[in-house]
Each structure stands twice: as structure tokens, then as C-alpha cells.
Amino acid sequence: MRASYDAVKQEAERVLGYIEADRLDPETQERIVKDSLENFPLYVTEAILKSRKSYADDVGVAEWEDEGAIFRDTKGNEYIDCLGGYGVYLLGHRHPRVLKAVKSQLDHQALHSQELIDPLRGYLSKLVAMITPGDLQHSYLVNAGTEANEMALKLARLATGKTWFISTEKGFHGKTMGSLSATGKGLYRKPYLPLVPGFQHVPYGNADAVEQAIYQLIQTGESVAGVIVEPIQGEGGVNIPPDDYLPRLREICDRYECLLIVDEVQTGMGRTGKLFGVDHSGVVPDIMTLGKAFGGGVAPIAAMVTKHRYWDKMEENPFILGSSTFGGNPMSAAAAIAAIHTVVAEDVPGIVATKGAYFLNELKTIQSRHQDKMVDVRGRGFLIGMEFRDDALGYEVAKALFRRRILVGGTLNNSRVIRIEPPYCISEEQINAVLDGVNSALKELS
Numbered sequence: 001m002r003a004s005y006d007a008v009k010q011e012a013e014r015v016l017g018y019i020e021a022d023r024l025d026p027e028t029q030e031r032i033v034k035d036s037l038e039n040f041p042l043y044v045t046e047a048i049l050k051s052r053k054s055y056a057d058d059v060g061v062a063e064w065e066d067e068g069a070i071f072r073d074t075k076g077n078e079y080i081d082c083l084g085g086y087g088v089y090l091l092g093h094r095h096p097r098v099l100k101a102v103k104s105q106l107d108h109q110a111l112h113s114q115e116l117i118d119p120l121r122g123y124l125s126k127l128v129a130m131i132t133p134g135d136l137q138h139s140y141l142v143n144a145g146t147e148a149n150e151m152a153l154k155l156a157r158l159a160t161g162k163t164w165f166i167s168t169e170k171g172f173h174g175k176t177m178g179s180l181s182a183t184g185k186g187l188y189r190k191p192y193l194p195l196v197p198g199f200q201h202v203p204y205g206n207a208d209a210v211e212q213a214i215y216q217l218i219q220t221g222e223s224v225a226g227v228i229v230e231p232i233q234g235e236g237g238v239n240i241p242p243d244d245y246l247p248r249l250r251e252i253c254d255r256y257e258c259l260l261i262v263d264e265v266q267t268g269m270g271r272t273g274k275l276f277g278v279d280h281s282g283v284v285p286d287i288m289t290l291g292k293a294f295g296g297g298v299a300p301i302a303a304m305v306t307k308h309r310y311w312d313k314m315e316e317n318p319f320i321l322g323s324s325t326f327g328g329n330p331m332s333a334a335a336a337i338a339a340i341h342t343v344v345a346e347d348v349p350g351i352v353a354t355k356g357a358y359f360l361n362e363l364k365t366i367q368s369r370h371q372d373k374m375v376d377v378r379g380r381g382f383l384i385g386m387e388f389r390d391d392a393l394g395y396e397v398a399k400a401l402f403r404r405r406i407l408v409g410g411t412l413n414n415s416r417v418i419r420i421e422p423p424y425c426i427s428e429e430q431i432n433a434v435l436d437g438v439n440s441a442l443k444e445l446s
């Protein structure tokens with residue numbers, strides 16, 4: 001029921017008071033948690049509370065502030081972030097360089113008119129061209145990974161005049177209709193069937209399966225616009241393909257004259273120990289999508305990046321792909337520019353490669369002692385997956401770690417593979433605390 005203006009004003013002022021307070025007093029700390037437990041079931045959905053893996057045992061943990069590799073709840077308890085917002089916090093929480101750029105930008109302009117030239121769009125796109133491989137050159141800036149993939153799929157159809165896409169089982173590309181059509185997980189797709197037509201899913205890591213699918217489609221009179229893959233499947237359970245997978249996909253796409261779309265939303269910006277996931281094999285895709293860490297962990301921004309030769313229809317009509325109101329806005333563009341600066345200036349990929357190798361090796365040692373429970377551990381850089389005997393055990397380990405104030409993540413609906421995606425700035429001491437936590441959680445669960 002609609003409330004009076006006075007009631008709305010009062011409620012908003014109360015919350016603004018919390019946002020603008022330097023410090024929360026004990027009464028407010030309790031109040032915020034209590035409010036949240038009431039608000040979610042009534043105005044959001046209780047299901048969100050229930051689906052938080054760490055929530056089950058520790059009712060009422062609300063995050064409130066963060067920095068570097070940690071965040072704090074409303075009561076000031078500190079947690080090591082080994083989930084990293086599923087990839088968002090590669091640069092940690094509120095990296096000072098990114099924050100400085102965003103604050104400075106906000107001090108003179110937040111969003112843009114949509115009509116005049118917004119210079120940061122051009123500066124950011126130039127920097128993206130400078131860090132991406134080969135002749136990737138033009139950026140289309142949006143707000144989220146799924147939007148970037150929507151644009152990628154649309155562009156592939158525009159540029160080739162062809163129709164079908166090959167994507168992979170367990171692949172994750174987002175949840176808007178087009179990206180969801182490429183996503184390879186029945187649970188997310190089933191409620192919305194029929195989705196966008198023209199998607200065929202094949203097993204991940206199998207280049208022959210991609211070629212066979214393209215061949216069969218062409219034989220039956222269809223045409224294939226592109227192949228869309230992640231360099232490592234994140235949401236699918238940290239699945240690393242054979243070394244020759246992407247090079248073979250490149251060769252197959254060239255032969256059948258369709259576009260190779262590589263979704264780097266989770267793997268990009270240094271997450272895997274190189275600037276991009278494709279850099280492990282030297283492959284240059286026709287389209288690359290970026291998101292998550294692209295905004296430096298401070299602002300939401302994503303991009304579709306492509307080569308000049310696929311751009312001619314855009315030159316006829318710049319709005320043919322879309323016209324995102326907020327995509328590439330000055331505040332988010334400032335964040336992404338500072339993120340690129342930080343990734344390059346601090347050699348984030350190099351740091352992630354070194355720390356990631358240490359983390360993975362130590363986890364492998366732990367795994368060798370608990371093989372009955374942890375069946376595998378794998379990863380690249382700071383995209384690491386611990387695979388447990390079953391979903392229930394993975395869930396218990398995640399909860400046991402949370403009790404030790406360490407946050408990890410499963411996949412969106414499964415805990416059999418627990419993801420470790422910490423920020424690059426996690427210290428050796430913090431890594432060792434996580435390793436101790438995993439070890440003792442496994443012992444505790446014997």
C-alpha cells in the first residue's frame with residue numbers, strides 16, 4: 001500500500017543516517033540486521049537469505065564495510081574474502097587508486113547527457129584496445145557481463161549474416177534471454193524455454209565436438225555465426241580445457257568462417273595469472289567480453305571488444321547493437337581506467353600467478369591428505385576449485401570456513417566445487433590462515 005510522503009521521507013532519512021554515519025553504534029548494528037531479516041522476506045525474497053551458503057549457521061551476518069582482502073559485518077567482525085564477489089574483487093575491496101579516480105570523477109560529473117561527447121568512453125576504449133590481444137580494437141560498453149554477451153551474440157549475427165551458435169555444456173554466460181540461451185545449465189534455462197533459437201551445446205573442452213556440431217548444422221542447411229566459450233569454466237566448476245582447445249577452436253572458426261567469442265567476464269584482467277585467459281594459449285578471439293573485475297571492484301561496467309572489420313554495420317547505424325543508457329557512464333569508466341592502470345602498474349597478473357601457484361600447491365598437499373573428502377583441486381592463478389565428494393560435504397566445508405571468518409563460494413546452485421577467488425592483495429599470512437582453515441575444517445568433518 002502506498003505510504004504518505006512523510007512516512008517515506010522518515011524511512012529514507014533513517015537509512016541515509018546509517019549510510020552517512022562514520023560508525024554504527026551497537027543499537028544500530030542490531031537494528032540493521034533485524035531490519036534486513038524483515039525486509040528480505042517482505043520486499044525482496046526470503047529465498048536469497050536461504051540460498052546464502054554461509055547464512056545457515058550464522059543467522060544475521062550483514063556485510064557493511066570492506067578494504068583490501070577483507071570485509072566486515074555490521075558488528076565489525078572481519079572476514080577474509082576468498083570468494084572475491086565471484087571475480088569482481090580481483091583488485092580487492094575499494095582499491096585506493098580506483099576509489100580516488102571515482103571520487104574525483106563524482107566531484108565533477110557522475111553520469112552523462114547521452115547526447116554530447118563523453119570523453120572517458122573514448123579514453124577507456126583506447127586503453128582496452130591497448131591491453132587486449134591482437135587486433136581487438138572497438139569496445140561497446142555496458143553494465144554487466146550478460147549484457148556484454150548479448151552484444152557479442154548480436155554482433156556475430158550482424159557481422160556474419162549467419163544464425164547458429166555453438167556453446168558448451170555447463171558454460172555460463174549470464175541470465176538475460178540471449179546469454180541464457182548460450183548458458184549450458186538446465187536449471188537456469190528450463191523455466192524460460194523456449195529461449196532464443198539457434199544454440200547448440202556441446203561438451204566443454206572438446207574441440208572435435210564443436211567441429212562436428214558446425215559440420216552437421218551446415219550439412220542440414222543451417223549457418224553458424226559463432227562459437228562462444230569461457231577460457232576456463234568458472235560457474236561450471238573451474239573446468240580447465242586441454243591446452244590446444246582454444247587454438248583448435250580458433251582454427252575451426254577460421255575454417256568455417258564464423259566468429260570465436262571468448263567470454264572473459266570472470267577470467268579477464270589478470271584473474272588467471274595472465275592479463276586474459278586467452279593469453280595462456282596466444283589465441284586472439286574475434287570478440288572478447290569483459291565484466292566483473294573490469295570496474296576495479298568499485299563500479300559496475302562491462303565491455304564487448306571486437307575487431308574493426310566486424311564494425312561496418314555499426315558505422316551505418318551506431319545504435320544497431322543497442323543503446324545502453326548507463327553503459328560506459330563517466331563514473332564507471334573512471335573506475336575501469338583506474339583498474340587498467342592498477343593491473344598494469346602493479347603487474348597484477350604476475351602477482352596472481354605467483355600467489356596462485358603457492359595457494360594451489362598447498363591445497364594439493366591438503367587434498368592428498370583428505371582424498372576421501374576432497375577429490376580434486378585445480379585452478380589457474382586465483383581461480384581455484386576444490387572439488388568435494390558431494391554437494392553436502394562442500395556445503396559443510398563452506399560453512400565451517402565461514403565460522404572461521406573465511407568466505408568462499410560454491411557455484412550458484414551447488415557446493416560440490418568450492419571456488420577460491422581471492423583478491424590479488426591477499427597476504428601470505430591470510431592465505432596461510434585460509435589453508436589452516438581448510439585443513440582444520442576437513443579434520444573437523446571426519
Ligand SMILES: Cc1ncc(COP(=O)(O)O)c(C=O)c1O
Pocket residue numbers: 086143144145146147149172173174175230234235263264265266267291292
Ligand atoms: C563467464 C561469465 N560470463 C557472464 C557472466 C554474467 O555476468 P553478470 O552477472 O555481470 O551479468 C558471469 C557471471 O558470473 C560469468 O562468470
